[in-house]
Amino acid sequence: MPDVNAQPVLQPAVRPPQARDRTTPADLDRMLHAWQSRFTGGRSPSTVALACLDWAAHAANAPFQTADLGRSAMQQWSRLMRIATGAEKPAEPEPDDHRFAHQAWQQPPYDLLTQAVLLGEEWWDSVIHTPGGVAPCNERIVDFTVKQWLDMISPSNIPWLNPEVIEATRTTEGRNLIVGLTNFLDDQAAQQSGEAPPAAFKVGKDLAATPGKVVFRNKLIELIQYTPTTAKVGAEPVLIIPAWIMKYYILDLSANNSLIRWLVAQGHTVFAMSWRNPGPDMDNTKFDDYRTQGSMAAIDAVRAICGTAKIHAAGYCLGGTLLAITAAAMARDNDDRLASMTLFAAQVDFTEAGELQLFITEDQLNFLDDMMKTQGYLSPAQMGGAFQMLQSNNLIWSHAIRAYLLGERSAPFDLMAWNADGTRLPAPMHIEYLRRLYLHNELAEGHFPVAGRPLALDDIKLPIFVVGTEHDHIAPWHSVFKLHLLNDGELTFVLTSGGHNAGIVSEPGHPHRHFRIRTRPAGGHTFGPEEWQQTTATQDGSWWVEWNKWLDQRTTAKVDPPLMGAPGFMPLCDAPGTYVLER
16 A cells, blocks of 8 residues: 655656757857957947947048048148157147156157157047047947057057166166066966955955944845944934945045044944845846845834934945935835935936946947856956046056056055955846946936836935045046936035045045035026036035034934844944955
8 A cells, every 4th residue: 555644756847848958049149248258358349340330431421521631640740840840849648648757758769759649649539530420429439449549559558669668677687577577477366366455454454444243134235333432423323325336345444534434433323334245146136136135124224223213324326326216216105214315426317427338338238248147247357347448548558567567566555455355246237227227317317117116316305415526437527416407405516526436535634635515405596517616616625524514414413322233133243244355
């Protein structure tokens, strides 16, 4: 008789032949694109080819303008001869072009070589913009591509044409090249193993060292509550939402320039989110997961710890974009747990998103999607390469000259250490973010859905504090400024010196820092960005002080610091936690 208590034996399901795994043509194309990306820096070759074809077709259809380029080339040669004989003033490089800054470039024969390069680049710029009718995006791509090639073949990058390298090689008897080769091999090894902060900096000791506890953790974030250092604190806590394309401790660097440590010392209860560094196991993580399991989960935890107090929420870069989406969704759903919203170098309208738009076309995003699907994420090197190409002279070639040809290493500092500590991005989230926000601008145009319903940024009825930086290549301040046009509430805008990172890390006492600040009242007149800049006085110092004043004005009372954690949110470990250490 059969044993009625015996457990049934589960047989593996046999899928029909058509359902079995097989390599499809799409899979093969995806693998091809991933292979191609190794040689193109992640850029789609067809994007560049189509842009060049568009330019070439219009140039061919403008034969008289094209022929006139020969005449302008001869004019540049004539200028070079006049400069050589002292009959004309030499051409000047752009303010941010430091290739020929060394004094040796001003001596013969290198001074003439410098002038030839500058005049040649000036001519190429006229070539790129000569034919009319080229699609603006294609003209930008051609312009960028040509400038990349010109940067690469610049004589400053060629050892036997660079007088500084020649002199260093002569005086050191070639030791600079030996040291440079060692530096190159060290950098390649570090890149292969995953870059980490320089040995002089240790996360948790030299960086991200503000005392606190991790009071909440899920699969996407750790939430850090910082230990108070004042007897009384503002009743409303501050929650910082960093971008997940960077480790959070850019806001908690060394003790002297940590925004988090400084805020705690000003009498604020501060919480900061630390994003997990995703791997292949998070290849299904979508953009809205960062809202539900990120910003909203953190808001829930902060409220559980601080009681009924409303929250001053601050978001940096992409974290600021997420905060704006979160705040709009909360306003739509009558969730009033926020007291204010602060955005650091964060965009909500992407029509003027700067040079990164060069990489945002449908073709490019399809190529990037194929590249990421083969590994499930975008690596720090792949992401960092795009940012470096935007400033190739300063971030690629000047570094290569000093490190590999001159054999010099810059002394490490905290911001450099943080920059080397990269993060990965889940493929679905990153493509969704680029396609819906950068390419289609859904948030600004009112088409961005959360929980199946679109958002309106004008629903946010909170005091808003926005910081833009003067030299931001990632979130240009004109783009950041556009929130004025999308929300008619009270908005304080700060334009500070520096770039995307150094402009935000602008501690009191830092020399040569300045800012402009102006508040537009709710329903008040909105200036254009140029008019705003021209009519707003410059102030020396750090904008941190102004933000602290702004927060204090919106603090209802001074109270005893809340306990560290709460039931259900008890401390798990010391700050900076575990997620920030993942590589």
